Amino acid sequence: MDPHHNEPRQHAKRDPPSGRKRTRLACDRCSTLRVRCDGQQPWRGRKPKSANRVQQPQQDREPDSSEADCDLERSTLNSQPEQSGTYDVQESPGLPANPQDTVSSQYSSSHSSHHDAVSLDMQADSIPAPTFDHLYHVADIQPSYPLPDFDLAVHHGAASVHESPTRERASTITQDLPSRGCRYKCLEPIIPLLHGIIDARLVCELFELYFVEPGGSLFKSSSPYVLAHVMRKESLLRDENPRTCTPALLVTMLWVSAQTAESSLFLLPGQKAIVCEELRKLMMGLIQGRDRDVWNRTTSGPLVRDLEYATAGDPNRQEYHVGSASSVSPPVPLVDDVLMFILVTIVSSGGDFKTDCLRWWNKALRLSHNMGLNREDSPDNSFTQSETSLCTSQTTPCGCRSCEASRTGLTIPEVREERRRAFWLIFCLDRHLALSFNAPLRILDDECQLHAPLSDEAWAALSSERNPIDTTFGTSSHSANFGAPTRISGIGFFEYFLPLMTILGDVIQLHRQKSHPRFGNMRRHQVNGHEEEDDPATAMIEQVMAQCAQSISDLASAYQVDALDASAIPASQVRTPQCAISPQQSHGEPSRTSHTASHASSHRQHAQAQLVTAYSTFILHVLHVLLHGKWDAVSMLDNKDGWIPSVGFMKCASHAIAASDAMSRILACDPELSFMPYLFGIYLLHGSFILLLFADRMPQIGLNESVEKACEIIIRAHEVCVVTLSTEFQKRFRKVLRSTLYSVRSPATSNLEESKARRRALSLYRWNEGATGLAL
Incomplete structure (x- = not known):
């Protein structure tokens, strides 16, 4: 034995x-x-x-x-x-049933004691998720942020749920989870939803990362997918009465931040992908609860929800049958929903499967149109006190400004400014995607019947005092500019990028008119048997561009940009105020600390102005190239219509060289090209086509040192862009341009196969009639 x-x-x-x-x-x-x-x-x-x-x-x-x-x-x-009491999410996160889900446990295990070793018996595919109507029912929102009810079958379906005493106990404990580990009150409703995915500490870290300004740090960089802030950071992060957000939007914000986060949790291979995928699953489940597209109109009139989207755990599932008298109404559309669809669109369009973004983009456009975001509230919509009290009773779903303010905990002026910023963000993205995908505009300028957004300084300083009645309507609650602006007025996103997108919209409309089979032939007038160099529409757009260029010069003069040394001001050091203040300075005398903070803020604004003027100058030169030139690289190289000897080609050539000079200034002050990595790639690409044409023709016309130098600058810019935000079209174009330069410098090494390979790479992305640009 x-x-x-x-x-x-x-x-x-x-x-x-x-x-x-x-x-x-x-x-x-x-x-x-x-x-x-x-x-x-x-x-x-x-x-x-x-x-x-x-x-x-x-x-x-x-x-x-x-x-x-x-x-x-x-x-x-x-x-x-x-032991009785509460369960700390941060100190003792549950161990997932799937070995792949140990990321949250590994993240917090070093901070736990022996008595915190008990964890929940929960499978990763049965993470408790809330019923959507309990999550964010517009009639039940309370400022105290009650934890939502949970149902195991909502998120992953009934097939994956088998009730057992252990599961019931786990569900009960999870419902009682507090949010002591969460530093922000606005995140408390989603902390239980994220149990088993990420802990409260990482939730707060990703949430903070969403609001990080570009260029703050190479190791804590901002998300390239956050183009502008629709919601005020102060309204979300304050301790008392923070802005109420839908759980779907909060999880979407975390998912966006996780795409490019540099957290210590994501250092090991595969962990970021696991967390992003789990966040995506949860996000998609929550989005279904806010998506009005899953509701259909019945023959008798009321809206019912499709059974395909009604999950087994939904308590209102029996009321979704077609033909039944349903007491459940679709969710009231909110700015949160528009921003949610915008964020998903941006991330999807920045990936490899760019056509996937069109589904979410269409949802954002329809919802913004249904909400009337393109119009200012008329004076008739300003409520009296009695009307306000009746409207905010929350007995019926209402989309008026008073109800929106009551639901979100904001003032009416702030609600209106959020609507403006959401619409203008869609406006900018519409122009950007139209150029990227060679598509027509979805929002026309005459539809923009609202004021331009406030400057970032005015938006941050907007009073947060509760005022249910907007007595400042029509005066101080909005910008003085009405409609789409064409002049750059500041260093904020909407102040510099919105005017450029307005001009881009004009260029796109004129370009599509030129390509029209009938309207394109009646553009130019004949003078002495020769076509006029410019038609009136082109001349008008050139005049608007000249005014925009003057506004850039005025901005540079206001911030004394020309007096700054670009190489001495790296964007990674001065564009975040905290980086310019040492800990010793922050604890000094109050007057000295205030002076130091003011100096750091001024230094940051000057660096921001330097970046804004450099990037705006480059994009404006690219808009000139788009106005006078061809958009399709293959057609440009073929030159079947004899466009190269034209006046338009000469204008394109001069602006392409000027764009390369502006690119060198950008690389000097922003070596990582981290200022606007998501947006910048398509303008860099279209500004490079003319240089590719020059390089392709150098064997016939001889070497040109200035063209070769400009090509090297553009190649370096594409390489930096790929490192900052990897995109396949920039990788391929860099190879094409580099291969072309090799063939010019060493004619003996060039061959026909290499030339065919370059043409195949360019043929993937076409901007001729009927092509789809980057949307493969």
């Missing part, structure tokens, strides 16, 4: 093979992985082995060390008195 047969569990106490002293009651495997056993069953990775041996009697086999350790820990935990 084995002398150790009667001591099957003694070896469970031995130290793991690593030699580290055992500090917790965990099995060897869990101790090595630095994760905790749940005390209820062996490590998940041994489940298949245990399942194969389930037929063997328990007393006939010797348990291995992992099972012995788990049994020992379970017996120890069972002997401890049952």
Whole structure:
């Protein structure tokens, strides 16, 4: 008989093979992985082995060390008195059932004590998710942020849920989870939803990353997908009465930040992908609860929800049948929903499958149109006190400004400014995507019947005092500019990028008119048998561009940009005020600290102005190229219509060279091209086509040093862009331009196959009639 047969569990106490002293009651495997056993069953990775041996009697086999350790820990935990109170999400996150979901446990295991070793028995595919009507029902929102009800079948369907006492206990504990580890009150409703995905500490980190300004740090860079802030940061992050957001929007913001986050949790391979995928699943489930497209009109009139989208755990599922008298109404559309669709559109369009963004883009456009975001509220919509009290009773779903202010906890002027900023963000994105995908405009200038957004300074300083009645309507609550602006007025996103997109919209409309099979032939007038160099529309756009260029010069003069040394002002150091103030300075005398902060803010504004003027100058030169030139690189190289000797070609050439000079200034003050990485790629591409044509024709016309230098600058810019935000079209074009230069410098090494390979790469992205640009 084995002398150790009667001591099957003694070896469970031995130290793991690593030699580290055992500090917790965990099995060897869990101790090595630095994760905790749940005390209820062996490590998940041994489940298949245990399942194969389930037929063997328990007393006939010797348990291995992992099972012995788990049994020992379970017996120890069972002997401890049952503790009452709350469960800290940050200090003791549950161990997911799937080994892939150990990322949140690994993130917080080093901060937990031995008494926090108990974790929930929850599978990753059954993370409790809320019923959508309980999550954010517009009639039930309270400032106290009640935790939502949960139903295990909502997020992943009923097939993955099998009720058991352990599951019921886990669901009960999860519903009682507090948010002590969360620093921001606005995030409290979604902390339980994220249990098993990320802990409260990482939630706050990703949320803060959403509001990081570009150029703050190379290791804590801002998200390239956050183009502008529709919601005020102060309104969201304040401790008292923060802005109420839908859980769908909050999870979407975290998902956007996680795409490019540099958290310590994401250092190991595959962990960021796991977290992003789990956030995406949760986000899609929450979006379905806010998406009005899943509701259809019945023959009798009322709207009912499609059974395809009604999950098994939805308590109102029985009311979604077509033909039934449903008491459930679609969600009231909010600015949160528009911003949610915009963010998903931006991230999707920045990936490899760019056509996927069109689905979400159409949703954002329809919703903004239905909400009337393109119009200012008429004076007739300003409510009296009695009308306001009746309207905010929340007995019926209402989309008026008073109800929006009541739901979100904002003032009416702030609600209106959020609507303006949401619309103008859609306006900018419409022009950008139209150029990227060679598509027509979806929003025309005559539809923009509203004021331009406030400057970032005025937006940040907007009073947050509660005022249910907007007594400042028509005066101080909005910008003085009405309609789409064409002059750059400041260093904020809407102040410099919105005018450029307005001009781009004019260029796109004129370009599509030129391509029209009938209207295109009646553009130019004949004078002495020759076509006029410019038609009136082109001349008008050139005049608007000249005014925009003058506004850039005025901005540079106001901030004394020309007096700044570009190489001495790296954007990564001066564009975040905190980076310019040392800890010793921050604890000095109040007057000195205030002066230092003011100096740092001024220094940051000057650096921002330098970047704005450099980028705006480059984009404006590219708009000139788009106005006078061809958009399709293959057609440009073929030159079947003899466009190269024309006046338009000469204008394109001069502006292309000027754009390369502006690009060199951008690289001097922003070496990482981190200022606007998502937006910048398409303008860099179209500004490079003319230089590619020059390089392609150099074997016939001879080497040109200035053209070669301009090509090298553009190649370097594409390489930096790919590092900052990887895009396949820039990788391919860089190869095409570099290969062309190689063939010019070494004609003996060029061959026909290399030329065909360049043409194949260019043929993937076409901007001729009927092509789709980057949308492969």
